[in-house]
Amino acid sequence: MWCEKGLWLVFKLRKGDRLVIGLVLLVSAFLLISLGGRRKTSYHGLILKVKTADGEQGPYYLASFKEPTKLQFKGPVGTSVLEVSASGVRMLQSDCPDKVCIHMGTISKPGEMIICLPNMVFARLVENE
Amino acid sequence: MSTKKLVELAMLTGMGIALHAVEGQIPVPLSLPGAKLGLANSVALATLREFSLKDAITVNLLRTILGGLISGSFLTFGFFLSFSGALASTLFMWLAMDPRLGLSCSGVSVVGAAIHNLAQLTTAMMITREPHIFVYLPYLLLYALPAGLFNGVLADKLGFAIRSIGRWDSNGEQDTERSNTPHGYLPSNSERPRSGKQ
Numbered sequence: 021m022w023c024e025k026g027l028w029l030v031f032k033l034r035k036g037d038r039l040v041i042g043l044v045l046l047v048s049a050f051l052l053i054s055l056g057g058r059r060k061t062s063y064h065g066l067i068l069k070v071k072t073a074d075g076e077q078g079p080y081y082l083a084s085f086k087e088p089t090k091l092q093f094k095g096p097v098g099t100s101v102l103e104v105s106a107s108g109v110r111m112l113q114s115d116c117p118d119k120v121c122i123h124m125g126t127i128s129k130p131g132e133m134i135i136c137l138p139n140m141v142f143a144r145l146v147e148n149e
Numbered sequence: 150m151s152t153k154k155l156v157e158l159a160m161l162t163g164m165g166i167a168l169h170a171v172e173g174q175i176p177v178p179l180s181l182p183g184a185k186l187g188l189a190n191s192v193a194l195a196t197l198r199e200f201s202l203k204d205a206i207t208v209n210l211l212r213t214i215l216g217g218l219i220s221g222s223f224l225t226f227g228f229f230l231s232f233s234g235a236l237a238s239t240l241f242m243w244l245a246m247d248p249r250l251g252l253s254c255s256g257v258s259v260v261g262a263a264i265h266n267l268a269q270l271t272t273a274m275m276i277t278r279e280p281h282i283f284v285y286l287p288y289l290l291l292y293a294l295p296a297g298l299f300n301g302v303l304a305d306k307l308g309f310a311i312r313s314i315g316r317w318d319s320n321g322e323q324d325t326e327r328s329n330t331p332h333g334y335l336p337s338n339s340e341r342p343r344s345g346k347q
Contacts, residue, residue: 037256040245044263044294048287055284071279096225117173124180133281137182138227142279 066130068109070102071142081148082106095139102134102143114139157311158200158208165192165212166219169231173220181285183230183269184292187262187300193239194258194304199311202243209235226276230269237268254308255301262297263290 033041070077072093080091088105090112098115108128111121114136121136130147168188177184189212197205213232217223242261245252252260266289274280 032253034251034253034256036251037253037259040252040256040259041294044259044290048290051287051290055287071277118177120177120180120182131284133284135182135282135285137230137273140226140277142277142282144281 065148066128066145067148068102068104069144069146071144073140079146080104082109082145093139093141095136095141097139100136100139100141102141109134109143109145111136111143114141154200157314158196158204161192161196161311162208162211162215165189165208166216168192169212169216170220179288179292181288181292182282183266183273183285184289186296187265187293188303189235190238190258190261190265190297191300191303191307193235194242194254194261194300195307195311197239197242197246198254198304198308202239205239205243206236209239226273229276230272233272234265234269238262238265253301254305255298258301258304259294259297262293262300266290266293 066082068078068080068082070080070091070093073095077093082104083106085104085106088103091102091104093100093102095115097117100114100116100121101112103110103112108126110126111124111134114121116136116138118138121134121139121141124134127134127143127145130145132145134143135141166189168191172186172188175186189209192212193205193209196208210232213228213235214223217225217228217231222228238261241264242257245257245260266286270283270286270289273282
């Protein structure tokens with residue numbers, strides 16, 4: 021039988037494989053450095069910009085939220101609830117199947133994002149110019 | 150197309166749908182949108198390796214369309230993501246199978262996984278007009294590396310399985326419709342001999 025040695029994951033890498041692995045590592049390292057940028061807390065406060073299937077929502081000035089506020093956004097799958105407070109934004113509840121957006125936690129720095137792909141909600145923090 | 154090949158391709162398509170459905174139930178411990186093991190990709194690679202580009206594209210596109218109809222995501226955002234990813238990764242895996250590149254099964258699979266991510270992000274960007282999602286590309290590429298290596302080994306084992314079906318043939322004739330990939334045979338990652346036939 022084809023599995024007489026068991027489903028043992030022995031494998032050898034060829035020269036081309038090492039090249040591909042090196043290339044992928046190199047590209048991701050390059051992108052991490054170039055796209056990562058600086059992630060400092062800003063002096064002028066933060067703005068939350070939300071993009072949904074209906075278009076741009078906001079901007080919401082984080083400093084104006086004295087206490088945590090729930091914002092609801094409708095998408096193709098259902099409703100996504102963002103909790104906005106002065107310190108940051110997090111996805112409180114979402115009708116998407118995978119809940120990746122909820123696991124992203126709280127974002128509090130410029131450039132950080134919360135994305136819910138199934139429900140098409142893109143929340144992004146930008147610096148107040 | 151012989152009945153045998155038809156049945157084998159149908160089996161591979163079913164396998165792809167099942168793997169894709171099962172995979173959706175496995176939670177990914179990363180907060181990364183679109184990070185998946187991509188088990189269905191190994192089925193695409195095995196088809197590409199054992200049959201041809203045309204068959205691999207047929208199997209993979211049927212897999213996304215039927216999978217979309219079953220899960221109810223047909224013609225939604227997620228469907229377009231998986232459709233474009235499947236098409237692009239199959240094409241680029243075929244290109245990467247060129248023997249001059251000296252890749253093995255796992256290397257080709259890593260190429261497929263990386264291209265899958267790239268195509269999905271590009272499609273997502275075109276639909277949502279949100280270029281900032283490319284911030285996730287390096288993380289997705291880093292995740293594609295182990296996933297691709299694993300899928301390559303899986304496709305390798307799947308190839309053994311497909312070839313061993315031929316040995317149970319009643320007439321025992323050589324199968325002419327198989328292993329006609331234009332670039333020749335993709336080397337295996339394991340130490341077992343590459344042909345299942347004695």
